[in-house]
């Protein structure tokens with residue numbers, strides 16, 4: 783029986799820089815397609831907008847431009863699982879969305895697998911692809927303590943960084959401050975879940 787040894791795993795310099803720039807450009811070109819983020823939904827259930835819990839804008843169909851990124855995520859799952867010390871599960875799908883979190887926006891503490899529609903999600907990831915140096919502050923990803931770690935972890939948004947964590951752990955996005963409020967300046971991620 784695997785014993786969890788960490789509440790999250792960070793990998794930096796995840797993509798070749800040209801691929802990161804291309805993905806950022808793709809998302810910027812679709813800025814007008816981002817919509818108010820929702821909670822609790824999946825492919826068959828749109829979920830609901832809940833501004834007390836989650837404020838951001840999401841692109842729910844990222845497009846095939848992210849296929850190379852998804853392959854890289856898939857290839858990284860065994861390493862992430864080993865470093866987390868969790869039991870490896872089969873990979874059925876990798877669900878993906880892009881999230882833009884702008885001035886004053888946040889995602890309060892939550893887990894990602896509590897609803898019947900989301901219970902097959904077993905591994906979560908967040909990949910940061912904003913401009914460096916960042917034109918926003920805040921927006922840290924905070925992940926609750928587990929017995930293995932003993933304290934909350936705070937992960938600074940850093941472009942080309944991916945974070946993996948088990949979906950059942952409480953986590954949040956701290957409030958973002960982005961003075962310009964411009965799409966291209968905000969906290970931009972490709973985030974999603976590996977399902978079994």
Ligand SMILES: O=C(O)CCC(=O)C(=O)O
Pocket residue numbers: 881889894908922923953954955971973
């Ligand atoms: O962007 C992040 O750091 C986490 C996103 C998240 O928790 C979610 O979309 O469920």
Ligand SMILES: [Fe+2]
Pocket residue numbers: 892893894906953
């Ligand atoms: Fe989450």
